[in-house]
Amino acid sequence: MSDHVDLIIIGAGPAGMSAAIAASRQGLSIVVLDEQARPGGQIWRNVEQRRDGALSTVLGRDYAAGAELVDRFRACPADYRAEASVWHIDEGQGTGGGKVFYLKDHQARVLEGRCILLATGAQERPPAFPGWTLPGVMGIGAAQVTLKSGGQIPDGPVWIAGCGPLAYLYAMQLRRAGGTIAGFLDTTPPGRLLPNFFAFLQAMLFQPAPMLKGVAWQLALRCTVPWVPHVAALTADGGDRLKTLTYTTTGGKPVTVEAAHLLVHEGIVPGTHPTLMLGCEQAWSDAQDCFAPKLDEWGETSLPGIFVAGDAGGIAGAQAARLRGELAAVAIMRRLKPSAVAERDAVKRLRSRLSRIIAGRAFLDRYFRPREAACLPPDDTVICRCEGVTAAQIRALTTNGLGDPNMVKAFTRAGMGPCQGRQCGYGVARLTAEITGTHAATVGLYRARPPLKPITLGELAVLDKQRTEA
Amino acid sequence: MTRTESDILVIGGGLHGLSVALQLLRAGRSVTILEESWVGRHASGASAAGVRTMFRPVSELPVSVEAAGMWHRIEDLVGDTCGFHANGQLRVAERDTDLISLENRVRETRSAGFKHEEMIDRQTLRRLAPAIAPHCVGALYVCTDGAADPHRTLRAFRVAVLAAGGLICEGTSVTGADHNDTGWKLLCGDRIFRAPVVVNAAGAWAGKIAAMLGDDIPLGVKASMMMVTERVAPFLDPVVSAVGRTLSFKQSEQGTLVIGGGLQGRADVEAQRSFVDFERLARGARAATELFPAVRNIRIVRTWAGIEATTSDHQPVIGASTRSPGVFHVFGFSGHGFQLVPVTGLILRDLIIDTKTSRQIASFAPDRLGVRSAA
Numbered sequence: 036m037s038d039h040v041d042l043i044i045i046g047a048g049p050a051g052m053s054a055a056i057a058a059s060r061q062g063l064s065i066v067v068l069d070e071q072a073r074p075g076g077q078i079w080r081n082v083e084q085r086r087d088g089a090l091s092t093v094l095g096r097d098y099a100a101g102a103e104l105v106d107r108f109r110a111c112p113a114d115y116r117a118e119a120s121v122w123h124i125d126e127g128q129g130t131g132g133g134k135v136f137y138l139k140d141h142q143a144r145v146l147e148g149r150c151i152l153l154a155t156g157a158q159e160r161p162p163a164f165p166g167w168t169l170p171g172v173m174g175i176g177a178a179q180v181t182l183k184s185g186g187q188i189p190d191g192p193v194w195i196a197g198c199g200p201l202a203y204l205y206a207m208q209l210r211r212a213g214g215t216i217a218g219f220l221d222t223t224p225p226g227r228l229l230p231n232f233f234a235f236l237q238a239m240l241f242q243p244a245p246m247l248k249g250v251a252w253q254l255a256l257r258c259t260v261p262w263v264p265h266v267a268a269l270t271a272d273g274g275d276r277l278k279t280l281t282y283t284t285t286g287g288k289p290v291t292v293e294a295a296h297l298l299v300h301e302g303i304v305p306g307t308h309p310t311l312m313l314g315c316e317q318a319w320s321d322a323q324d325c326f327a328p329k330l331d332e333w334g335e336t337s338l339p340g341i342f343v344a345g346d347a348g349g350i351a352g353a354q355a356a357r358l359r360g361e362l363a364a365v366a367i368m369r370r371l372k373p374s375a376v377a378e379r380d381a382v383k384r385l386r387s388r389l390s391r392i393i394a395g396r397a398f399l400d401r402y403f404r405p406r407e408a409a410c411l412p413p414d415d416t417v418i419c420r421c422e423g424v425t426a427a428q429i430r431a432l433t434t435n436g437l438g439d440p441n442m443v444k445a446f447t448r449a450g451m452g453p454c455q456g457r458q459c460g461y462g463v464a465r466l467t468a469e470i471t472g473t474h475a476a477t478v479g480l481y482r483a484r485p486p487l488k489p490i491t492l493g494e495l496a497v498l499d500k501q502r503t504e505a
Numbered sequence: 506m507t508r509t510e511s512d513i514l515v516i517g518g519g520l521h522g523l524s525v526a527l528q529l530l531r532a533g534r535s536v537t538i539l540e541e542s543w544v545g546r547h548a549s550g551a552s553a554a555g556v557r558t559m560f561r562p563v564s565e566l567p568v569s570v571e572a573a574g575m576w577h578r579i580e581d582l583v584g585d586t587c588g589f590h591a592n593g594q595l596r597v598a599e600r601d602t603d604l605i606s607l608e609n610r611v612r613e614t615r616s617a618g619f620k621h622e623e624m625i626d627r628q629t630l631r632r633l634a635p636a637i638a639p640h641c642v643g644a645l646y647v648c649t650d651g652a653a654d655p656h657r658t659l660r661a662f663r664v665a666v667l668a669a670g671g672l673i674c675e676g677t678s679v680t681g682a683d684h685n686d687t688g689w690k691l692l693c694g695d696r697i698f699r700a701p702v703v704v705n706a707a708g709a710w711a712g713k714i715a716a717m718l719g720d721d722i723p724l725g726v727k728a729s730m731m732m733v734t735e736r737v738a739p740f741l742d743p744v745v746s747a748v749g750r751t752l753s754f755k756q757s758e759q760g761t762l763v764i765g766g767g768l769q770g771r772a773d774v775e776a777q778r779s780f781v782d783f784e785r786l787a788r789g790a791r792a793a794t795e796l797f798p799a800v801r802n803i804r805i806v807r808t809w810a811g812i813e814a815t816t817s818d819h820q821p822v823i824g825a826s827t828r829s830p831g832v833f834h835v836f837g838f839s840g841h842g843f844q845l846v847p848v849t850g851l852i853l854r855d856l857i858i859d860t861k862t863s864r865q866i867a868s869f870a871p872d873r874l875g876v877r878s879a880a
Binding site for chain 1: 542543544545550656659660676733734735759762764780781782783784786787788790791793794795800801802803804805806808809
């Protein structure tokens, strides 16, 4: 009892919306499935509701600018289904495209598409330091969600630890929203600028506006909040919730301070669960220190008819996501409607704009590359929060032949909880590599097993009733 | 340096291969296990780990009942409880006609001399499984059955084999076999392993290995699907199945619900991958919610399918090859091999060291399945 359409787009962020607008011009039948109640993705979460409010001022001009794309998306003929949570994708077994299983109004539904575009975005690089699971410690991504959706900020002074554009942006937004920053523990290692000076100039040349903005944020923060550079190690303490945190700078002694809120951020990585589950080939990106699906120049994965656009295919930001969404739409149109002509010049323009953004990106990747310690935490660090597995337990598995995170999973239960290994995937890969003397790139991540999002027994049971009564 | 000469080479590091290796090692033989990926990668690690004598084919009961006794003392064998709990297994009747079929079953096993299965009434069922749907009228019950933890079992057998001096070569795929006067020579890429005796415990890939060793044994492939939920407060001790339903339902020690029963996904044996078919798995979710209405809102966090060999009569292949000297087969458990794990080690030890066994394995003879006709 499943519907058939030409194209299913999963995710209504910059990439998904741009692809939908472009592909619907050619008359393809398109369904866009998105988890949120309104279009915009993480970057423009809730932008429609906020367009005139005071919060727009807090969140900045780039945020408000998202409303324009959301308007065009709303106006395009693609069938947009909000609050639709995709929990499984079945590839078409070589025929291209596949079946998408999703949940809407507590009903499991199935939709078949000749092509599928995954525009499912990124996730924060999971934190791993002693005490990160204490209440009071939170990722900046999650903190920003509460700011965008409810205008909420933490109550009382906030410590921020980490590096990367999102950490500085959030700190600025927090201050504009009336929040207090107790201190900013910058984890960028020392000596990153000089070796990357050429990349810095290149970024200034190709992406002057965002680069200058980033520099301005940093300067503003350094002048107005207690700023601790070169933080190399972090520990959160406090028994049942965060009370103190201890940081050590490169070459320095540990300093302990009182803390009620600690927000952490070590950059973002592509969300690889959907492509891993589908069995799309993955490649290690040395530049971004993470896995990303292998894609051709249009964003097609190793499986025919399954495309990825936006940060899910490699971190490059919202502007690049829009361009990659449009490029994927061109390739999908060529496949499904060979009669439609895509303008060669338009494709050329898209590519040249995209290559400028990518060229500017190299500096951010190198300058904010997470320090080694962020990836290889001390023994008492919880790696798998769901099952309470520590780094020590994983390191203890020094039996022969143990070179596979799936085996670590089987033997320790790490990765078996409700987050399905999204939080501990990289941690376990790195520890496995450490044990076996290899690199996370060769070790790989856990196999991703469906469902992508938890679904209740009752919701799944309905699919069977539909079949027998159909 | 890796040892390349052994008394016995076991192909396949699943639970049966480990069990066989363990018994042979304890009998003083040197054993090397050749495992293509890692111990328990396929069916053993994907198992629901039911320890069930209930409702098995009568021909399997003699060895299954012996295995049951071994499970109750599993710590003596491998130094760990393997997470085994004898909380019983129930086969629930939802209609009066189901009760009649279960009563016939009890009559059949009693006449074959087995007294472990009993019928229980509605009240007793309600006492053993308080959350069961009110329409259920009774059940078949084996109080000494139960379930173990598959990963803990794997770890225990692996550790026991290593402690007994066994060599486990993971990431070692057998690509060819050769036989001469001194015994078998197995090629694993550019490595060579030699032994007079080879045990084929290669699960879904056992047919391919049998062919390399000179036997042609027709086998099918199963990809039984499983699902596991988030943790919930304890509410169920026994493992529950039901007449006319493809369902096995239990609550693990961790509190998760583990739901299987043999609904089939899709297997790609060549690529060593299996796929879950949710439109079929939905039937299992439906069965679970109809038998236990209170579980409707519990979230499924993971599903999978394990690849395993199946035979045309759904009974395993256990025995010596009649064509190839020094070759022994143990595979084809057709979705219900977990419980038999401890006893297959003893059977193979008998066959390999004593060249005979008093255990009843006639119906598992490799030759019974006939030679596949040349297609």
